[in-house]
Amino acid sequence: MKPHEAAGWWLYMIRAEDDSLYTGITRDVTRRLAEHKSQTSGPYRGAKFLRGKRDLQLVFSLAMKNHSQALKLEHAIKQLRKPCKEALLAGKLSVEELLGRSETEGKSDKCAAR
Structure with a gap:
């Protein structure tokens, strides 16, 4: 497997x-x-x-x-804009941070990056 x-x-x-x-x-x-x-x-x-x-x-x-x-x-x-997706791929935004984001944030130019 x-x-x-x-x-x-x-x-x-x-x-x-x-x-x-x-x-x-x-x-x-x-x-x-x-x-x-x-x-x-x-x-x-x-x-x-x-x-x-x-x-x-x-x-x-x-x-x-x-x-x-x-x-x-x-x-x-x-729901993320491309810069945030790139931050996720680069390890600057964690999955835990992403799942913890408020649903009211929606599409934002700001990422909850570390």
Whole structure:
């Protein structure tokens, strides 16, 4: 079993050639990345956001306790502006800080970075 398959749910982030970031959740990161890269239609297709984007690279993955926690973190990350997402990737913003942010903050230019 690969490390990405050991946990029940994973949160992942993909960077495309145009430097855009995509966040998603899955049970199998390796399989999901392959689906995004294949850009086919049908039941096992990649995300609409990534269609037409090239050179997709997995830049972040995190094992989650359960589906609910994965969904919460995915939503929190998707609410961030790009500088905050980059701070998360650089380790300047922790997942704990991100989950502790008030829902009233919404999309903010300021990150709760250390």
